[in-house]
Amino acid sequence: MTLIYGHRGAKGEAPENTLASFQQCLEHGVNRCELDLHLSRDGELMVIHDPTLKRTTGRRGKVVEHDAHELVTYDARKGGPGWVKSCPIPRLGELFEHCAFEHWQLEVKSASKVRAARTVEAIAELAEHHGLSDKVTVTSSSREVLSALKRLTPQLSRGLVAEYSWLDPIKVAQHYECEYLALNWTICTPERLAKAQKAGLHVSVWTVNEPALMRRLADFGVDSIITDFPGVAVKSLKDLNPTRP
Structure with missing residues (x-):
């Protein structure tokens, strides 16, 4: 069965990486999600994709230049689907409290060695506090982040995010014990998928929004797809995933 992950919640249906977006995902019966994390100036894990605030909030500056208590007052509706109510940038802890996902892919963008260490240790501490350590996989394309995960938080599942194949993504994933x-x-490709699965990797494919592509990748045998439209995915994969609601 191909599992479904809501991309930044339900990015195509609600403002990305907001509580409303993750609740929308859950309403479709999709209980797995992918999201992005940056540290605030005072070291809290904030759920936002870009290192800067401009695209989603219209404000100037970087996430790291603001404290968490400021960031949670910024409306992150800009540039997404129309939404009536304000959608603040959430803390990761808020989502852990309010959203009962059975698995979370937490993506950490590139970071310095020091910042990578701070970020992964903050994730480990928060996940443990909420009893979710076994429901979290921390993903990244950053070697610094993956190194920090392997070295400092080996108890957490980790994953490689690969956009290009110029370096063999399977070998890189194995190197960091993903x-x-x-x-x-x-x-x-079917060949890369088979090779990855033979190596024991769960292959999660992004970002898949067209029903025909969803079905084709499910036919290939991918373990999961990450989509902006979890509701569409549920309908598109219904015959392939007969146990889904």
């Missing part, structure tokens, strides 16, 4: 391989769908 359990997940998040592949851009354009480089997910």
Whole structure:
């Protein structure tokens, strides 16, 4: 069965990486999600994709230049689907409290060695506090982040995010002892998929929004797809995933 992950919640249906977006995902019966993390100035894990605030909030500056208590007052509706109510940038802890996902892919973008260490240790501490350590996989394309995960938080599942195939993503994932391989769908060939799964990797493919492509990748045998439209995915894969609601 091909599992479904909501991309930044339900990015195509609600403002990305907001509580409303993750609740929308859950309403479709999709209980797995992918999201992005940056540290605030005071070291809290904030759920936002870009290192800067401009695209989603219209504000100037970087996430790291603001404290968490400021960031949670910024409306992150800009540039996404129309939404009536304000959608603040959430803390990761808020989502852990309010959203009962059975698995979380937490993507950490590139970071310095020091910042990578701070970020992965903060994730480990928060996941443990909420009893979710076994429901979290921390993913990244950054060697610094993956190194920090392997060195400092070996108890957490980790995954490589691979957009290009110029370096063999399977070898890189194995080097960092990853359990997940998040592949851009354009480089997910049946041969690469089979090789990755033979190596024991869960292959999660992104970002898959067209019903025909969802079905084709499911036919290939991908372990999961990451989609902006979890509701569409549920309907598109219904015959392939007969146990889904």
